[in-house]
Amino acid sequence: MAIDLHKYANPTRFLRIANAIFPWSIVTTVVLLATGLYLGLFVSPADYQQGETVRIMFVHVPAAWMAMSVYSMMAVSSAAGLIWKHPVADLSAKAAAPIGACFTFLALVTGSLWGQPMWGAYWVWDARLTSMLILLFLYLGYMAVWGSFEDQSKAAKAAAILVLIGAINIPIIKFSVDWWNTLHQPASVATMDGPKIHSSILTPLLIMGLGYTSLFVTIFIIRVRTEILGRRLRMLRVNQLQE
Amino acid sequence: MRSFLALLKRDMLLAYRQGSALTMTLSFFVIAVTLFPLGVGPELNVLARIGPGVLWVGALLACLLTLDRIFQADFEDGTLEQLMLGPLSIEFIVLAKIIAHWVMSVLPLIAITPILAISLNVHADGIWAMIFSLLIGSPVLSLIGAVGAALTVAMRRGGVLLSLLVLPLYIPVLIFGVASVEAAVALMPMAPHLMLLGGLSLGALVVCPFAAAAALRLAVE
Amino acid sequence: MNEFFEMGGYGNFIWSSYGLSAGVLIFLVIISVRQLRQVERDLAPLEETRRSFRKRPVKEGATS
Numbered sequence: 001m002a003i004d005l006h007k008y009a010n011p012t013r014f015l016r017i018a019n020a021i022f023p024w025s026i027v028t029t030v031v032l033l034a035t036g037l038y039l040g041l042f043v044s045p046a047d048y049q050q051g052e053t054v055r056i057m058f059v060h061v062p063a064a065w066m067a068m069s070v071y072s073m074m075a076v077s078s079a080a081g082l083i084w085k086h087p088v089a090d091l092s093a094k095a096a097a098p099i100g101a102c103f104t105f106l107a108l109v110t111g112s113l114w115g116q117p118m119w120g121a122y123w124v125w126d127a128r129l130t131s132m133l134i135l136l137f138l139y140l141g142y143m144a145v146w147g148s149f150e151d152q153s154k155a156a157k158a159a160a161i162l163v164l165i166g167a168i169n170i171p172i173i174k175f176s177v178d179w180w181n182t183l184h185q186p187a188s189v190a191t192m193d194g195p196k197i198h199s200s201i202l203t204p205l206l207i208m209g210l211g212y213t214s215l216f217v218t219i220f221i222i223r224v225r226t227e228i229l230g231r232r233l234r235m236l237r238v239n240q241l242q243e
Numbered sequence: 244m245r246s247f248l249a250l251l252k253r254d255m256l257l258a259y260r261q262g263s264a265l266t267m268t269l270s271f272f273v274i275a276v277t278l279f280p281l282g283v284g285p286e287l288n289v290l291a292r293i294g295p296g297v298l299w300v301g302a303l304l305a306c307l308l309t310l311d312r313i314f315q316a317d318f319e320d321g322t323l324e325q326l327m328l329g330p331l332s333i334e335f336i337v338l339a340k341i342i343a344h345w346v347m348s349v350l351p352l353i354a355i356t357p358i359l360a361i362s363l364n365v366h367a368d369g370i371w372a373m374i375f376s377l378l379i380g381s382p383v384l385s386l387i388g389a390v391g392a393a394l395t396v397a398m399r400r401g402g403v404l405l406s407l408l409v410l411p412l413y414i415p416v417l418i419f420g421v422a423s424v425e426a427a428v429a430l431m432p433m434a435p436h437l438m439l440l441g442g443l444s445l446g447a448l449v450v451c452p453f454a455a456a457a458a459l460r461l462a463v464e
Numbered sequence: 465m466n467e468f469f470e471m472g473g474y475g476n477f478i479w480s481s482y483g484l485s486a487g488v489l490i491f492l493v494i495i496s497v498r499q500l501r502q503v504e505r506d507l508a509p510l511e512e513t514r515r516s517f518r519k520r521p522v523k524e525g526a527t528s
Binding site (some may be wrong): 041047052053055059060063076098101102106109110113114116117127138215218219222223226229230232233236237240 | 474476478480481482484485488489492493496497499500503504507508510511514
Binding site for chain 2 (some may be wrong): 020099134137138140141144146148149154157161162164166168169172173175177178179226
């Protein structure tokens, strides 16, 4: 029976650490999100210009932050997987992708729901929204690549190539759309920044940001565990066939 | 060097012999572009306004159709594996195939663009800008397309995934390409836009052969 | 209380945003946990046979 234990050494250690962190991660998530929601919905004041709709910022901005951070994490993980062939690196990126895609989707939709009362339009083609939309496509393409290869180690490398090319492209896309917008000078460009952010709004925002990060870590641990066990399952099944 | 040129010549000859594929691509381009006036209305002002964009998008989509031909045929009959075992490094194999693709599939598209541009009432200055921008920007289409084609070459229904992978990456080319045409029509300098396109092409030229070669190694292992 | 739900007339937008965010994220958690349970369930019998295999006394000439 040829099971290479060496291959399991790293993932097992990873799982052990992850399992240790997990309960803390759940607690942190709940505490942060509860605090953030309370502050955001009840305590923070309505905005002078935007009224109550500014509260949407507390779910929109953290989602956007996560959308971008998760993709960066995937790019770094994939690069590590390609360079050092660390088995958990590829699986980390794979596990993170659906979470990032959800955050991107939420950023787009909540942004749209914020845009309508604020600018009078559900969608505008400015650099940030357009880049976020393309980011969603990149996530979907990435997940599709994993599903399209029978051989999972090939899928890992192909997906890694894709995410790295995407990473190079995102700043280019953002730059080009930004520039295209200034060229065409849309009629009314109200940006999301608006007036300077007051601490009464900044605090809930940061707490929600940390809460979303903590939520990501929690779901990530669950998903990576699934991926690692899934790989073990496949290997055991292959070994079974060989006996 | 000799094997590089030999491969280049062989691919171009093969493409030439498959003339029907080229005709279909060109027809698609023409029909797709024709749909727009039918959808948007024949008013010439409107057409002139959207013309550059429509032409560029049409060219992108038509180019997309030709991408699986870069590696698929050779992959399926084992020739690709043979080539990869040969003296030429995989990056150069990829480069030769990309050049062949660009010359035989993309240049014809560029050649019929002026006629279509006239049908969309694009101003004469715009037509020249269209040609220049396509000439400078289209190598990127072949280069990035090759990476996508290499990633999906082993998949059965890779064509659909190919579009999803490649089209987002085409967007900067589209934007700068259209911007250069609009600049020309507005009698403003188009050089800066063309230089940005050139930058993209050069950047892609450096990165894509390696990425595509890596993807091919995966497929052929 | 009603004022809280109305949110100055923007209630629809605000509550849809929060509701959708909660919905999508909870959905993600549920699916992830389901997938984990499924994999653990599939893995259990195989791990069992491996373990019982290991516990069997090693016979002469047996490979491991």
